[in-house]
Amino acid sequence: MPGINYFYPEFEVVRNDARCIRCQVCARQCANEVHSYDPERDLMLSDESKCVNCQRCVSLCPTRALKIVKSDCRLRENANWEGDTIREVYKQALSGGVLLSSMGNPKNYPVYWDKILINASQVTNPSIDPLREPMETRVFLGKKPEKLERDENGNLKCELTPQLELSMPVMFSAMSYGSISYNAHESLARASKELGIYYNTGEGGLHEDFYVYGPNTIVQVASGRFGVHRDYMEAGAAVEIKMGQGAKPGIGGHLPGTKVGPDVSRTRMIPEGSDAISPAPHHDIYSIEDLRQLVYSIKEATGHKKPVIVKVAAVHNIAAIASGIARSGADIIAIDGFRGGTGAAPTRIRDSVGIPIELALAAVDQRLRDEGIRGNVSLVVGGSIRSSADVVKAIALGADACYIATAALLALGCHLCRTCQTGNCNWGIATQKPELVKRLNPDLGYKRLVNLMTAWNHEIKELMGGMGINSMALRGNRLMLRGVGLTDAELRILGISHAGE
Amino acid sequence: MSMLEGRIRIPSGCAISAVISREGRRMTGEKIIESMRPMHERSNGLGGGFAGYGIYPEYKDLFALHIFYDGELCRAACEAYLRDHLEIVKGEIIPTRKIPNITDEPLIWRYFVTPLRSVLASRQLDENEFLARIVMHINTHLQGTYVFSSGKNMGVFKAVGFPEDVGAFYRLEEYEAYCWTAHGRYPTNTPGWWGGAHPFALLDRTIVHNGEISSYDANRRYIEMFGYKCTLQTDTEVITYIADFLQRKQGLSLTELASVIAAPFWSTIKRKPTEEERLNLSFLRKVYPSLLITGPFSIILGFEGGLMALNDRLKLRSMVVGEKDDLTFIASEEAAIRAMEPEAENIWSPAGGEPVIVTVKEGCY
Ligand code: SF4
Ligand code: SF4
Numbered sequence: 045m046p047g048i049n050y051f052y053p054e055f056e057v058v059r060n061d062a063r064c065i066r067c068q069v070c071a072r073q074c075a076n077e078v079h080s081y082d083p084e085r086d087l088m089l090s091d092e093s094k095c096v097n098c099q100r101c102v103s104l105c106p107t108r109a110l111k112i113v114k115s116d117c118r119l120r121e122n123a124n125w126e127g128d129t130i131r132e133v134y135k136q137a138l139s140g141g142v143l144l145s146s147m148g149n150p151k152n153y154p155v156y157w158d159k160i161l162i163n164a165s166q167v168t169n170p171s172i173d174p175l176r177e178p179m180e181t182r183v184f185l186g187k188k189p190e191k192l193e194r195d196e197n198g199n200l201k202c203e204l205t206p207q208l209e210l211s212m213p214v215m216f217s218a219m220s221y222g223s224i225s226y227n228a229h230e231s232l233a234r235a236s237k238e239l240g241i242y243y244n245t246g247e248g249g250l251h252e253d254f255y256v257y258g259p260n261t262i263v264q265v266a267s268g269r270f271g272v273h274r275d276y277m278e279a280g281a282a283v284e285i286k287m288g289q290g291a292k293p294g295i296g297g298h299l300p301g302t303k304v305g306p307d308v309s310r311t312r313m314i315p316e317g318s319d320a321i322s323p324a325p326h327h328d329i330y331s332i333e334d335l336r337q338l339v340y341s342i343k344e345a346t347g348h349k350k351p352v353i354v355k356v357a358a359v360h361n362i363a364a365i366a367s368g369i370a371r372s373g374a375d376i377i378a379i380d381g382f383r384g385g386t387g388a389a390p391t392r393i394r395d396s397v398g399i400p401i402e403l404a405l406a407a408v409d410q411r412l413r414d415e416g417i418r419g420n421v422s423l424v425v426g427g428s429i430r431s432s433a434d435v436v437k438a439i440a441l442g443a444d445a446c447y448i449a450t451a452a453l454l455a456l457g458c459h460l461c462r463t464c465q466t467g468n469c470n471w472g473i474a475t476q477k478p479e480l481v482k483r484l485n486p487d488l489g490y491k492r493l494v495n496l497m498t499a500w501n502h503e504i505k506e507l508m509g510g511m512g513i514n515s516m517a518l519r520g521n522r523l524m525l526r527g528v529g530l531t532d533a534e535l536r537i538l539g540i541s542h543a544g545e
Numbered sequence: 546m547s548m549l550e551g552r553i554r555i556p557s558g559c560a561i562s563a564v565i566s567r568e569g570r571r572m573t574g575e576k577i578i579e580s581m582r583p584m585h586e587r588s589n590g591l592g593g594g595f596a597g598y599g600i601y602p603e604y605k606d607l608f609a610l611h612i613f614y615d616g617e618l619c620r621a622a623c624e625a626y627l628r629d630h631l632e633i634v635k636g637e638i639i640p641t642r643k644i645p646n647i648t649d650e651p652l653i654w655r656y657f658v659t660p661l662r663s664v665l666a667s668r669q670l671d672e673n674e675f676l677a678r679i680v681m682h683i684n685t686h687l688q689g690t691y692v693f694s695s696g697k698n699m700g701v702f703k704a705v706g707f708p709e710d711v712g713a714f715y716r717l718e719e720y721e722a723y724c725w726t727a728h729g730r731y732p733t734n735t736p737g738w739w740g741g742a743h744p745f746a747l748l749d750r751t752i753v754h755n756g757e758i759s760s761y762d763a764n765r766r767y768i769e770m771f772g773y774k775c776t777l778q779t780d781t782e783v784i785t786y787i788a789d790f791l792q793r794k795q796g797l798s799l800t801e802l803a804s805v806i807a808a809p810f811w812s813t814i815k816r817k818p819t820e821e822e823r824l825n826l827s828f829l830r831k832v833y834p835s836l837l838i839t840g841p842f843s844i845i846l847g848f849e850g851g852l853m854a855l856n857d858r859l860k861l862r863s864m865v866v867g868e869k870d871d872l873t874f875i876a877s878e879e880a881a882i883r884a885m886e887p888e889a890e891n892i893w894s895p896a897g898g899e900p901v902i903v904t905v906k907e908g909c910y
Binding site: 180199200418515 | 756757758759760761762763764766767769770771795796797801808810811812821824825828829831832833834835836837838839840841858859861
């Protein structure tokens with residue numbers, strides 16, 4: 045059936061020939077081999093069918109001769125059968141396979157953060173100027189005691205179960221070594237150390253070079269148990285059990301074999317070149333009691349010195365699930381919303397499973413309070429926290445801290461081309477190819493992460509100061525939030541009033 | 546109706562004052578009423594009130610309930626409920642005098658009660674907890690009924706009006722207390738309801754408060770986990786519950802209470818001289834981040850045998866302290882102290898977050 049598998053490329057490479065000096069930077073920079081030089085005709089050529097619009101060539105072209113535009117050659121418009129939908133049908137008719145994607149759900153679902161507005165003080169109480177007054181963003185994550193105790197002399201017993209201390213309520217979320225590069229990991233680790241926060245190894249183990257950053261590392265234990273061993277568990281400041289991920293609730297992690305080189309293979313403890321596909325469930329956790337056992341086994345194995353985090357995807361029944369986890373001995377619950385990123389996930393799952401983090405967070409925080417067990421656990425939320433304003437809204441809804449990943453990768457140069465699964469990341473992030481990895485300079489990368497977080501922290505303080513709040517007593521202060529354009533059901537779940545009320 | 550206190554949140558500016566005799570000498574209410582006159586500008590006639598300690602010596606082992614009723618039917622229903630749980634030793638109308646500025650008064654009753662032993666035993670509660678639950682039940686479930694004072698040998702008197710008028714209305718010159726606190730309110734909205742005036746009380750703890758706390762909802766949502774119900778949406782109510790929770794239920798001392806609700810900054814904690822202090826302060830901050838009260842406030846917490854005055858940690862509201870002989874005075878302005886005692890000495894302004902604790906000599910109250 046001639047032609048049926050042909051699609052006109054999604055993007056077009058537009059080269060301004062008057063500006064192009066034939067330096068061939070684009071050809072060298074594009075790992076997808078879009079650009080080439082034809083010496084006979086002294087012409088730069090492009091095979092745009094391979095272009096993923098990562099903007100690498102555009103950014104590095106010294107004469108600004110390049111731009112990538114969306115192709116206007118498209119199928120007849122149809123609001124129901126959109127071009128992408130039709131294309132996916134063709135692809136599957138050809139391959140018989142599951143569609144794979146990466147990064148967060150790009151579909152047009154409501155972003156509740158953008159429908160929530162923050163309060164500020166006027167007249168009846170003063171705002172606080174963070175440039176002139178102390179403003180505290182420090183938080184401690186972990187279980188708080190229900191009842192205080194005193195010793196025989198009447199002094200308070202000040203022992204707490206292990207806590208994580210954060211200089212600001214943001215941490216770098218799980219991204220495995222394998223899905224992202226050595227240099228990306230190094231940048232995250234060094235930035236965490238400098239900032240006084242934590243990064244998360246993800247499920248791919250911890251490279252031996254990064255054990256020194258242990259005090260700022262959260263080590264993850266996922267269903268595949270890749271790279272999990274005694275030293276690994278002991279290296280981190282906390283252990284996270286990954287039950288699920290917002291981008292792909294219900295299935296396990298997925299690392300294509302092309303990304304499993306010698307270093308990754310050693311760190312993960314799997315053969316080189318093999319796909320690392322984690323089982324959907326943990327095979328030792330089929331119910332909440334089993335989770336409790338794993339939580340306590342990990343606590344035993346680490347001498348009760350480290351908080352245990354249980355990470356789950358935001359799904360329909362999340363409030364009840366979180367309440368179960370809060371009673372399972374976990375110190376921290378991390379909830380990942382359905383817009384959370386991924387290095388690779390089945391498209392259908394990424395785009396249609398799970399619920400928005402805003403609603404999940406509001407429901408969980410309220411449920412834990414209704415049951416009087418909010419103090420048992422801290423809540424960390426992720427799954428598309430894009431700015432300091434999102435952080436402030438999340439805290440006011442009830443989160444103790446936020447996890448960010450996509451924003452961190454953007455700081456490292458990611459241009460959200462959403463093709464991490466190919467392993468050809470031109471920005472040296474989602475790749476294991478040495479020539480690409482070296483494009484990300486960790487000395488500069490870590491600095492950019494520090495800058496981003498420092499900027500956010502300033503903004504968080506300004507927003508807090510405006511509200512007249514100077515500590516993380518902001519947590520759960522929903523009176524500081526108002527909704528715009530939300531339905532009664534949405535407002536009820538978020539536990540906020542509509543603007544003007 | 547929709548504007549009633551409790552349906553909406555009403556920010557207020559305010560005046561507060563207090564006087565206490567460290568010797569337990571009892572004073573009539575005249576002095577404290579005087580203190581509110583120079584601070585007239587700080588109120589707008591929409592709420593005033595007083596708390597007196599040591600005023601019911603003849604019933605000092607009984608809980609004194611002061612209750613507002615919207616009508617006789619409410620009273621009948623509430624008294625039936627009270628009789629099921631408490632022995633009512635005495636019930637009477639609180640004597641008042643007609644004042645042109647004070648109108649629309651509800652029925653105002655007081656009862657001297659003690660828990661029925663049998664009920665107490667079957668609930669397995671101590672009498673304070675039992676009483677607190679009864680008060681909480683009445684205030685959330687019995688329509689048109691509001692318990693505004695519930696301690697032993699103490700009482701709250703409050704109304705919609707200027708504090709001076711409220712004092713005259715309740716004939717406070719006829720009561721003698723070793724400690725008085727007072728409040729004048731400047732709400733930005735018409736509360737229209739007497740229960741919304743201050744002091745706010747639970748058991749023997751009363752709070753008068755000046756300020757608007759910006760951490761209100763975080764504090765409220767936290768404290769409501771422990772059986773408290775914030776029906777009034779006022780700062781004072783939530784602060785009272787926090788004090789009750791931390792002191793009565795968690796056994797914190799006054800100083801510890803102060804270092805939770807007006808916690809020192811981390812940088813201040815770091816500079817504390819002893820390891821023990823650093824440990825204690827950071828422990829309390831880690832355990833109760835949600836009970837830190839931010840935003841401007843000055844409060845006077847009254848309790849059996851003493852009081853504590855406290856400013857927010859940035860000191861965003863004025864508060865001064867003065868002394869004369871066995872008396873300690875506290876007020877939003879020095880003028881108020883001078884009105885009570887022109888010769889007052891040692892006038893000073895406590896720093897933000899620094900509690901001023903005054904207690905009556907053991908055995909003298
Ligand atoms: S894939 Fe990236 S580098 Fe290659 S042509 Fe497209 S935009 Fe340029
Ligand atoms: S990490 Fe690299 S491959 Fe993935 S979206 Fe970003 S730029 Fe593209």
